[in-house]
Amino acid sequence: MAAYLGRRIIGLAGTLLLISIAVFAFLNVIPGDPAQIVLGLDADPAVYEATRSRLGLDRPVVLRYVDWLAGALRGDLGISLHHELPISALVGSRLALTLPLAGMAMALTVALSIPLGVFTATRHNRVGDYVGRFLMQIGIIVPEFWAGILLILLFSVRLHWTPAGGFPGWGTVRMAIVALLLPAVALAMPRVAVLGRLTRASFLEVLNERYITAARAKGLAEGCVLFKHAMKNALIDLATLSGLLVAQLIAGSIIIENVFQLPGVGRLVFQAIGARDLPLVQGITVIVAVLIAAMNFFVDVIYGLLDPRIRYR
Amino acid sequence: MKHSGNISLALGAGIVAGVLLLALIGQFYTPYRPARQEIASRLLAPSLAHPLGTDHLGRDTLSRLMQGAGYSLFVGLLAVGLGAAGGTALGMIAGSFGRWVDEFVMRVIDFVMGFPIILLAILVASIFGPGMRNSMIAIAVANIPIFARLVRGNLLSLKEEDFVMAACASGASTGWIVFVHLLPHLITPLVIQGTVSLGTAILADAGLSYLGLGVQPPHASWGRMIYEARSFLSLDPWLAVFPGIAIALSILGFNLLGDGLRDRLDPRVSRPSRKAKPRLKRRREELG
Numbered sequence: 297m298a299a300y301l302g303r304r305i306i307g308l309a310g311t312l313l314l315i316s317i318a319v320f321a322f323l324n325v326i327p328g329d330p331a332q333i334v335l336g337l338d339a340d341p342a343v344y345e346a347t348r349s350r351l352g353l354d355r356p357v358v359l360r361y362v363d364w365l366a367g368a369l370r371g372d373l374g375i376s377l378h379h380e381l382p383i384s385a386l387v388g389s390r391l392a393l394t395l396p397l398a399g400m401a402m403a404l405t406v407a408l409s410i411p412l413g414v415f416t417a418t419r420h421n422r423v424g425d426y427v428g429r430f431l432m433q434i435g436i437i438v439p440e441f442w443a444g445i446l447l448i449l450l451f452s453v454r455l456h457w458t459p460a461g462g463f464p465g466w467g468t469v470r471m472a473i474v475a476l477l478l479p480a481v482a483l484a485m486p487r488v489a490v491l492g493r494l495t496r497a498s499f500l501e502v503l504n505e506r507y508i509t510a511a512r513a514k515g516l517a518e519g520c521v522l523f524k525h526a527m528k529n530a531l532i533d534l535a536t537l538s539g540l541l542v543a544q545l546i547a548g549s550i551i552i553e554n555v556f557q558l559p560g561v562g563r564l565v566f567q568a569i570g571a572r573d574l575p576l577v578q579g580i581t582v583i584v585a586v587l588i589a590a591m592n593f594f595v596d597v598i599y600g601l602l603d604p605r606i607r608y609r
Numbered sequence: 610m611k612h613s614g615n616i617s618l619a620l621g622a623g624i625v626a627g628v629l630l631l632a633l634i635g636q637f638y639t640p641y642r643p644a645r646q647e648i649a650s651r652l653l654a655p656s657l658a659h660p661l662g663t664d665h666l667g668r669d670t671l672s673r674l675m676q677g678a679g680y681s682l683f684v685g686l687l688a689v690g691l692g693a694a695g696g697t698a699l700g701m702i703a704g705s706f707g708r709w710v711d712e713f714v715m716r717v718i719d720f721v722m723g724f725p726i727i728l729l730a731i732l733v734a735s736i737f738g739p740g741m742r743n744s745m746i747a748i749a750v751a752n753i754p755i756f757a758r759l760v761r762g763n764l765l766s767l768k769e770e771d772f773v774m775a776a777c778a779s780g781a782s783t784g785w786i787v788f789v790h791l792l793p794h795l796i797t798p799l800v801i802q803g804t805v806s807l808g809t810a811i812l813a814d815a816g817l818s819y820l821g822l823g824v825q826p827p828h829a830s831w832g833r834m835i836y837e838a839r840s841f842l843s844l845d846p847w848l849a850v851f852p853g854i855a856i857a858l859s860i861l862g863f864n865l866l867g868d869g870l871r872d873r874l875d876p877r878v879s880r881p882s883r884k885a886k887p888r889l890k891r892r893r894e895e896l897g
Contacts, residue, residue: 310716311720311723314717314720315720318720319732322732322736323732323735323736433861433864434857436860436864437808437857437858437860437861437864438853438857439812439815439816439819439832439853439856439857440816441815441816441819441832441835442815442835442849442852442853442856442857445835445838445839445842445849445853446849446850446853448842449842449846449849453842453843453846460842539723540723543723543725544725546725547725547726547727547728548727550727550728550731550820551727551816551819551820554819554820555819555839565731566731566820568735569731569734569735569739569822572735574735574736577731577732577735581728581731581732584725584728585724585728588723588724588725589723592723
């Protein structure tokens with residue numbers, strides 16, 4: 297396990313380095329320079345020079361990268377041009393919405409997709425299977441932002457059960473959770489479909505194994521066969537996908553936050569594009585990419601714990 | 610199994626043909642000019658004059674939907690085409706050179722694969738500004754890893770086949786073997802993946818244009834139409850419904866077509882999920 301963990305840590309470090317280089321290079325070695333993009337082409341030369349030195353553009357690229365990386369490691373991603381606040385603090389406060397939202401969507405996804413997958417797999421090629429597969433097909437083809445709008449249409453505009461958007465803050469936890477409920481459902485819908493299909497597929501495969509026949513032959517209750525014997529092997533397939541799932545949830549929340557007008561990281565980055573706030577865009581991209589890399593790392597570690605075969609590959 | 614494949618093939622082909630037709634007609638004829646505003650007839654419900662109603666500026670929804678279909682398919686086809694070309698080239702390099710080239714290319718590809726399209730699009734848009742071309746670039750880049758992996762995986766297993774050894778023995782060069790002997794075998798999996806990718810590309814394009822990173826006004830795009838409808842949900846819910854149906858239906862069409870093509874063209878392609886293994890097992894059981 298130690299060797300496996302060591303390899304994963306080296307892999308994570310490599311990925312993080314790659315992320316930092318990619319994002320930095322993208323915003324710095326482009327034609328023209330960031331100061332010009334921020335100010336536009338017909339900027340006053342004096343202002344242009346001032347912005348250049350403020351962004352540190354009058355220094356060599358490699359030096360700037362090292363400085364930026366050293367700062368990033370200390371949690372200092374620079375100052376937002378538009379908000380004139382430290383980027384890490386700005387993003388940190390917005391993560392207080394985005395992470396709970398992604399977490400709720402993740403919980404919903406797992407809670408709905410696994411039962412759905414098991415249900416359809418145990419009714420293979422029967423009515424329940426067809427109905428479940430039909431629902432999952434719908435989940436896959438409906439874009440999450442449209443699902444969000446339809447949910448608003450139904451629950452806010454018609455039924456007046458929930459607010460149509462906005463966020464009251466974490467002052468009253470109940471109100472906050474109600475505000476995040478519809479966005480989380482919209483975010484979870486496509487993932488329930490994908491994960492449900494995968495659960496169904498891996499259960500179908502596992503249920504064909506001989507040890508399942510053996511378990512049934514020795515007279516175990518079907519529930520025990522399904523949830524104790526089959527579940528363990530079927531879940532390993534799902535574990536590999538959960539890292540990708542987290543990445544999708546965080547990325548998806550960028551759109552969903554804009555649908556429901558929630559003040560999270562997604563809205564922040566979106567406004568940053570509008571304001572041409574390059575350091576902020578860069579900072580958010582790095583933070584989100586690092587979050588995703590870290591989640592993938594944890595998933596790999598858990599995967600190694602679940603399945604001893606993985607560790608020795 | 611054979612049967613369900615035929616049904617999805619026919620249904621998928623039908624839907625795709627319908628969307629294509631709508632987009633093509635939209636290039637030459639739309640009931641109204643898609644950008645024409647007519648304030649007197651704003652937010653109309655569906656009627657004979659405006660089959661799908663009008664939006665908050667009095668623009669005809671059907672005409673805008675037709676124009677949007679054109680942009681969606683254009684972005685999708687070009688992005689998937691570029692992604693497939695780039696991915697195939699990378700996959701062929703990784704698969705035929707092997708060793709550290711393979712290792713390096715696959716590492717980079719894993720990295721890009723973990724990077725959500727939307728972040729990529731945001732980076733591109735923050736520098737080059739929002740627009741159809743830039744969202745297309747982001748979608749194309751996101752497609753590269755998918756095709757590279759597909760091509761590399763197929764190459765690696767094809768390399769073990771006897772006909773490659775035969776070609777090798779008769780003195781063919783690596784390049785000749787890859788392009789003349791191996792490439793034709795890749796066409797089927799590429800077409801299948803391309804079809805499925807088109808659905809995903811349309812979905813991604815809709816999401817990006819919802820955020821305003823895609824086709825710019827006054828041109829109509831499905832995603833942007835839904836965005837604009839967001840403010841008039843209580844007045845005119847139809848506005849948000851039709852573009853969404855258009856998006857979902859097109860994705861459904863491409864997914865079904867991809868599934869059907871897979872079942873029809875390539876029964877061997879391991880469908881890692883549901884079919885390959887049970888079928889093999891069934892065979893084995895049938896044989897006793």
